[in-house]
Amino acid sequence: MLNNPSRTIKRVVILANKQKSEAEPLANEIHQYLMERKIPHDLFFTSDVDNFPEIPADTELAICLGGDGTVLSCARLLHSYGIPMLAVNLGTFGFITEISKTEWKEAFEQFEQGKSGISRRLMIRVTVNRGKDRVFQSHGLNEMALSASGISKMVTLDLFINQTNAGHFRSDGIIVSTPTGSTGYCLAAGGPILDADLDALIVNPVCPFTLSNRPLVIAGEDVVRVVVLPGQKTMLTLTVDGQVSFPLEEGDVVTTEKARSKALLVLSTHRNYYEVVRDRLNWSGGMHA
Numbered sequence: 538m539l540n541n542p543s544r545t546i547k548r549v550v551i552l553a554n555k556q557k558s559e560a561e562p563l564a565n566e567i568h569q570y571l572m573e574r575k576i577p578h579d580l581f582f583t584s585d586v587d588n589f590p591e592i593p594a595d596t597e598l599a600i601c602l603g604g605d606g607t608v609l610s611c612a613r614l615l616h617s618y619g620i621p622m623l624a625v626n627l628g629t630f631g632f633i634t635e636i637s638k639t640e641w642k643e644a645f646e647q648f649e650q651g652k653s654g655i656s657r658r659l660m661i662r663v664t665v666n667r668g669k670d671r672v673f674q675s676h677g678l679n680e681m682a683l684s685a686s687g688i689s690k691m692v693t694l695d696l697f698i699n700q701t702n703a704g705h706f707r708s709d710g711i712i713v714s715t716p717t718g719s720t721g722y723c724l725a726a727g728g729p730i731l732d733a734d735l736d737a738l739i740v741n742p743v744c745p746f747t748l749s750n751r752p753l754v755i756a757g758e759d760v761v762r763v764v765v766l767p768g769q770k771t772m773l774t775l776t777v778d779g780q781v782s783f784p785l786e787e788g789d790v791v792t793t794e795k796a797r798s799k800a801l802l803v804l805s806t807h808r809n810y811y812e813v814v815r816d817r818l819n820w821s822g823g824m825h826a
Contacts, residue, residue, distance in 0.1 A: 543651045548596045549578040550620075552611050554603030557627040563602055563638055570642065596620055598648065598803075600641065604628020605721075609778040612660065612678040612800040621655050621801040623648060632720045633678075635805035635813055647806055654804045656734055658717045659757055660796040663777050667789050677777040678800050679718030681793050683763055683785070684710030684743065687771035691746065695764040698740070698755060707746040710773075713761050713793040714739040717800075720814060722779065728752045733810050738793070761793045 551567055553560040564580055571578045579593065592615070601611045601624045608624045615622060625641045626634035636644045647653040663681045665673035685692050694711060696703045714723035716731035719739055724730060728741040729752060736757035742750045755761070765773055765785050773785040785791070814820075 544597070544649055546576060546597050546649055548593055549576055550592060550596050550599045551578060551580045552599055552601045552603075552607070552614075553580070553582050554607040554627070555582040557603050557607075559627050559638060560602045563625070563627070563641070567600060567641065592618055592620070598623060598645075600625065600645070601634075602627055603634075605633045606780065608633045608802075609678050609780060612658075613676050613778070613781075616660055616676060616678075616796065616798045616800050619798065619801065621648075621803050623803040632813060632817055633717065633802070635808055635810075636803075640805070640807065644803065644805065648803050653806050656802045656804055656810075658733060658800040658802060659715050659736060659738075660798065660800050661713065661715055661738070661793050662796040663775070664792045665775065665783060665785065665789055666792065667786065672789075673775070673783045675777045675781045675783075676796050677718075677781075678715060679721050679778045680712050680714040680723055681791070682710060682712045682722060682743075682776050682779070683765075683791060684774060684776075685771040686774040686784070690744075690771065692769060692771065692773055693766045695766060696740070697762040697764070698753075698759055703740075703753075704750065706742050706750060708742040708750065709744040710742075711763055712739070712741040712743060713763075714741060718778075720817075723752075729754065730814060736795075738795070757795045759794075763791045763793075765789045765791070 551564050553564040599615055599620050599622045601607055601622050624634040625636050661677050663675050690709045694706045712723050716733050716735045719731040723739055723741050726741050726743045728739050738755050741752040765787055767787045775783045775785055
């Protein structure tokens, strides 16, 4: 058990995914609890946190109600504020959301008492340059993925890590993933699982034409550049966390690097990252392993 000093929480924001049927009654339950405790708070119901109003400057904790997708959206909203997220799982899978809906009150009070830790998760900043112009920028907690958006799936890309040309790729696309995102799209594309608190990135080609092209784990300080080469037979799309998309053109340069700020996740005292991975992937050693 941690022995951190107790915290006086001045203000809380509740971010609830309205598409989840359980979100509204649970948000109201938390609202009543905070009212009784006389803790100032704001409550937002929405499925698009990118359209939220400005977060009050004295907010010290965000309670996020939804699934992993909700946490990804909240991370983009909150990372620059340095506000920890207490993520309550109302989804079906939940690699990121370790806290169940019956544990929110206990988790809140343990955070308040300094008995729970905070996981500082690496985030990425993704930028698209078109000639001399920056035409897109976003942040992500899971990954950036570059893929075909037309009927023909094969794309041709040049990959640079820092100043080194790391290869010419013909593939269905490429993923640059954080450790948090290693259990998402990157895993489905054959990538490795990383400890969520590592300072590293995964560069993972999707269905490469050359089988020797394998996932590569690089240092978190490394900068990845992907150049969209001329002569493509399909349109290409960049997506960040599967939620933010941007159409690419030939000649575009997509730069992925570690963001200056991190996503802060309140840890569960009932289960750790490896227990979540074990349970979600059903590592039983039996017929379903």
